[in-house]
Amino acid sequence: MRVGFFINPRAGYGVILNRKGSDSLPDIDPNLSTSVTVGKKFLNGVRDLGIHFLVPSGIMGSEELDALGIKDYEVTSFPGKNTDASDTVSFIRSLKKMEPQLIIFCGGDGTARDILSAGTGNVPVLGVPAGIKMESSVFAISLQHAIFITREITVSGTVETVVGEVVDIPESDLDTLHPSPKFYGELTTPNSQDMVSSPKLDFYQGNREGIVDYVIETMDPSINYIIGPGSTCKSIIARLGKETGLLGFDLVKAGEVLESDISEQRIYELADKGSCKLVLSPVGGQNFLLGRGNKQISSRVIKALDFQNVIVVSAPEKLTYTKRLYIDLDTSASITIPRYIRVITGYGMFKIVELEG
Incomplete structure (x- = not known):
C-alpha cells in the first residue's frame, strides 16, 4: 500500500510556551517537538505492515524513517529548514501524481486546514492527533487508535470512507474571552469507530447553577483548585466575580481567583x-476528558495529582449519548486510568461514566 505520510513539527509546540495554538510560532527546537515524538511512535507501530511511504525530506518525514531504520519510502517534496504551512501544501500537491491510497499526518486543526487548501481529491486522510487544537472530525481518537485504523486498512487492502469536517479556531481569536471554531470545509476520511465522530458541538447547557453551587460550596479553603476551560467551568469563575478566557486554566483558592491562564509548568x-x-468538563460532541482542548494537563500533571483529585463537571445534556469519556495523554509519565469516573451533573447529582485511554 502506498501511503502519503508527514509530520508538522510545529504542531503541539505551543504548549511549551503556554500558547493555545502553534500556527504562528517563530523558529522551533525540533528536539522538543511533541508531534515528532508522536510521529515516531506511529511509524514504529506500523513498520511491519509493508507500507511504501511517500514523505517529505527532513524533519517532516524522511529523518524519522531513517532514525527507525525504515527503508521503504520515497521523498516527494523538499521543505525548508524552518517548515511552515507552504511546505504542507507543497507536499500534498506532490502526492497527486503518486496516487497514494491513504494520507496520514501528525498535526492539529491548522495542519488539516493546510491539507484542505492543497486539495486531496478523494484520497482519504487520517489525522494522528499531535496538535493543540484538534476539533475536526479527521482525527483518530488517539495515537493507538490511529495505528489500529492503519493496520486494519492495510490488512484489508481497502478503505471505507466518510466525509469529515475541518474546523479550527483562528489564532487571532484564541485569547479572546469567547473563541469558537469555524467550519472550513470537508475531507474524505476512513469510516471507523476509532475516528473522532464529530467536531465540537454547541450543546444547550441547561441550568448550570446547580453544578456551580455544589462545586463552590464543597470547596476546601485550604486546597488549590485548578479550574479548566469550557463554559461550564468558566461559570464557576464567573460566580467568583471574574471573567477569564474560555480556553485557559485558572487557579482558585479560598473563594478567590488568584491566577489566570496558567501554564502546564x-x-x-x-x-x-x-x-x-x-476541575474539568468533557469536550462536547467528541467525548474527550483529557487530550483535547486542555493540553496544559500532561501525564506528569495527572501522575502528581492522581485521578482521585480530578473533579469532572458536565451539564446532563452533554452526557445524554455519551457511553464513555476518552483520555489521550502523552506517555512520558506512567499513569493508571480508572475504569470509571464520577461526573457532577447538578447540585448533589452525579453520573458514573466509563473512561477509555
Whole structure:
C-alpha cells in the first residue's frame, strides 16, 4: 500500500510556551517537538505492515524513517529548514501524481486546514492527533487508535470512507474571552469507530447553577483548585466575580481567583506540592476528558495529582449519548486510568461514566 505520510513539527509546540495554538510560532527546537515524538511512535507501530511511504525530506518525514531504520519510502517534496504551512501544501500537491491510497499526518486543526487548501481529491486522510487544537472530525481518537485504523486498512487492502469536517479556531481569536471554531470545509476520511465522530458541538447547557453551587460550596479553603476551560467551568469563575478566557486554566483558592491562564509548568508545580484538585468538563460532541482542548494537563500533571483529585463537571445534556469519556495523554509519565469516573451533573447529582485511554 502506498501511503502519503508527514509530520508538522510545529504542531503541539505551543504548549511549551503556554500558547493555545502553534500556527504562528517563530523558529522551533525540533528536539522538543511533541508531534515528532508522536510521529515516531506511529511509524514504529506500523513498520511491519509493508507500507511504501511517500514523505517529505527532513524533519517532516524522511529523518524519522531513517532514525527507525525504515527503508521503504520515497521523498516527494523538499521543505525548508524552518517548515511552515507552504511546505504542507507543497507536499500534498506532490502526492497527486503518486496516487497514494491513504494520507496520514501528525498535526492539529491548522495542519488539516493546510491539507484542505492543497486539495486531496478523494484520497482519504487520517489525522494522528499531535496538535493543540484538534476539533475536526479527521482525527483518530488517539495515537493507538490511529495505528489500529492503519493496520486494519492495510490488512484489508481497502478503505471505507466518510466525509469529515475541518474546523479550527483562528489564532487571532484564541485569547479572546469567547473563541469558537469555524467550519472550513470537508475531507474524505476512513469510516471507523476509532475516528473522532464529530467536531465540537454547541450543546444547550441547561441550568448550570446547580453544578456551580455544589462545586463552590464543597470547596476546601485550604486546597488549590485548578479550574479548566469550557463554559461550564468558566461559570464557576464567573460566580467568583471574574471573567477569564474560555480556553485557559485558572487557579482558585479560598473563594478567590488568584491566577489566570496558567501554564502546564505552573499546574505541575501546584500539583506536585499536593493539596490540589483539578476541575474539568468533557469536550462536547467528541467525548474527550483529557487530550483535547486542555493540553496544559500532561501525564506528569495527572501522575502528581492522581485521578482521585480530578473533579469532572458536565451539564446532563452533554452526557445524554455519551457511553464513555476518552483520555489521550502523552506517555512520558506512567499513569493508571480508572475504569470509571464520577461526573457532577447538578447540585448533589452525579453520573458514573466509563473512561477509555
